[in-house]
Amino acid sequence: MRWGEIIRRLVLVPPTLFGVAVIVFVLLRVVPGDPISMMISPGASEADIARLRALYGLDQPILHQFVAWLGQVGIGDFGRSISVRQSVFDLLLMRLPATLELVLLATVIALVIGGLAALTGILLRGRRAEWAVDGGVGVLLAIPDFLWALILLLLFGVLVPLLPISGRTDPQIDLDLHSNFYLIESLVRGRFDTVAALLHHMILPALALALPFAAIIARLLKASLAEAEDQDYAQVARARGYSRPSILLHEVFPNALIPTVALGGVQITLLLGGTVLVERIFSYEGIGNMAIDAVINRDFPLIQGLVLTFAVMFIALNLVVDFVVTLLDPRLRHG
């Protein structure tokens, strides 16, 4: 393992987060519009406005506010949400598991669909039907996640009402769980009817998130498989009497996986970003759903908390992808 490389990346994380925090903090306060004006009822007096401002510390100079905020974050206090009147930390804790489960499910679906599409494409290589696979993947790519969310909602929620289109779970079900990781905990505890109910609600938004990513994986993987299949070692394998499926699976695939993960892995951030709209469309109670309202209400503490959370996830994701690539490619391991 390239230890030096990994340590270097880890060391760069805090300053990067710091930079993100600074940018968001300043941006929010510099542009017009502030949370107080979103909250006040008409007819509020100047004194009331000033009092509210002071309550949230918005009358202090920016640097002051930033240092104060940093100090609080240091001890785990992200402040209070102005629009929701709860601790930002509590809000994040409550909703983050929902989004994480959704993104996880979406990733699994995307890998399966993308993998199958790439496999079909490579097996049909050179034949006319290959064009159909390429075309299908192209269509998947052109339609973004929120559009898929709307289409799926229409098709399977309304026109052919198979699945629910809002919420994380059926309000009538008594959950009786400890954590907010409803799906994972239910699975671990063997409560399969709860799992079924949860999946009922999650499948459409997860599918919407997954489809564009699946298209990216399909395209990448198929191209990598095709390129690897043309390499000498794959040709030599043919001279050893292995069948084409066997060569594709054992010789070609491990090689094709490397560029696919390297280039495609980073795109999982697409899934993260997509939760903002998709959760909204399906009224799914994750952090993405909170983001839109937070922005509209100019809820500074909440926006800052959300942005930092997203940033941490982005960075962690990049690190994991790099780690996995090093695992897959022995040539990268020895310096």
Added chain:
Amino acid sequence: MTATLAIENLKVAIGDSNVLRGVSLDVQPGEVRGLVGESGAGKSMLGRAVLGLLPANAVIASGRITFEGRDLLAMRETERRDLLGRRIALIPQDPMTSLNPVKRVGSQIGSLLRHHLSLSKRAALTRAAELLTEVAIREPERVLSLYPHEISGGMRQRVLIAMAFACDPSLVIADEPTTALDVTVQRQVLQLVERLRLRYGSAVLFITHDLGVVAKICRTMTVLHAGRVLEEGETAEVLVRPHHAYTRALLAATPRADRPAEALRPVPPALIEQLWSDARKLDSMSVARPA
């Protein structure tokens, strides 16, 4: 005695160009035949045709390829795949790219042995270590656990040779195995091939453009140009008393220890042109002939 490999009048075309124009040659059991020619002569294509690895757009217009009396071209896919790697083996040209970069050496040899010989995992590893010892690789257990990029080019070629002889083949097709190596390593590789083929009793079709190599290891040789056999026979005979002008020209262009460098003469372009036009005439003749 049935020839190990018998190619009769093989004609192969790729798109518009005729790559092999009626090539006939045979390799008897235990024989080492050299297949000589410059790049583009069709030597590699011939090897590929025997292995059934011609490119997808290649057409076999006519001819037969028999291996130990069995028609390779008419064979079912599954039968052919059973032969490949086991009774007919390949030593590929470029050791740097012919091994799978993400699998360990032991894993690559092992899967070959398990696939064709149905050995258990442990038996396969033992046999793999034996094979590496046969190709003069020291510390075979260590090398088995390494990845290709962790061993030298010469060692990689020896691994490939080991894999070729692993299942006791009747025929080994060596596709320019010394071309990508430097001269000192070449000698070792040739010695290895000679030793192993004697040990396993394999026939060898040695494809190369280097007459020096042919002189060292091949008892018989075939000279190929533009997909046509120009000359063939016992190496000793052909190299001392070449019949065809092309063979003579090739000899004159080959560096020898007993001849000064200035005596080297390139193959005359006029001769090459003549040969190509002869080849094309042959094409048009076979088209004009009624079916």
Added chain:
Amino acid sequence: MADIAITSPAKSPSHLGAGLKRGGARLWVGAALVAILVLVALFAPVLAPHDPLEQDLLSAQLPPAWMQGGDPAYFLGTDSLGRCVLSRLIYSARTAVIVALIAASLAALIGVALGLFAGSFGGWVDQVISRLIDVWMAFPPVLLSIVLAAVIGAGLTSVIVAIVVVDWTRFARVVRAETMVQLTRDYAAAARAIGLSRAKILRLEILPNLVPLLVTLLAVEMGIAILVEVILSFVGISVSGDTPTWGSMIAEGRQIVYQAPWIMAFPIGCIIASVIGLNLLGDGLRLALDPVQRS
């Protein structure tokens, strides 16, 4: 001295027939779809059966004419305020095309300018611009556009600004890379050798070579502009008032999707057709204009 002509490779005549053939089905299908879109946008007043803003509360939430309860006068049905869905769709196309054209062109202008600077000047100019692009691209585009539009407020201008601000980097990156590649080519060195100023080289030699690439990017960018407008409408921040847009129709439709699904369905169909059409056109143009180019 002035007689020396320097021809860059891409200026060689590209045969129309060969180009069209390279474009293939993508070019034709894409061009057809985009042509329909543009024509509908142009001839909206002629094509639309009703005034898109005209409300008829007695005929609210009527289904399309072919379904039970439909009215042939309102071919695709009506929304909650009794406005003709078909007419609104048609006029939305007009808004979409206008927004897409303006936003894509502006994004192209900024992106190409910065990309050219970065690519041709190199050095610290390139460093600064490249860092800027990297940081910019690190922000999730959806969040960025929502933040922007929320900050600037509703309206056509803010939608356009949001699109430009979010996606100029697409042009900048590609143009920067291409410029650097072109500058290493022989004809550019020859131009420099005879003393052509950097600006002249950019204008005369490099820019024309970039045209095929830019045309493709513009087509794709227009598709993106349409999508961003939808996102913003959905979030409640878009073109203000009654001006019909596909995005606002979808947002309204989402609220009553069980009662009147067609209000959401038809705009989605229009968007998909437009975006796929623009993508295909961009792809087809890329293949037709220069098969060696890689986007």
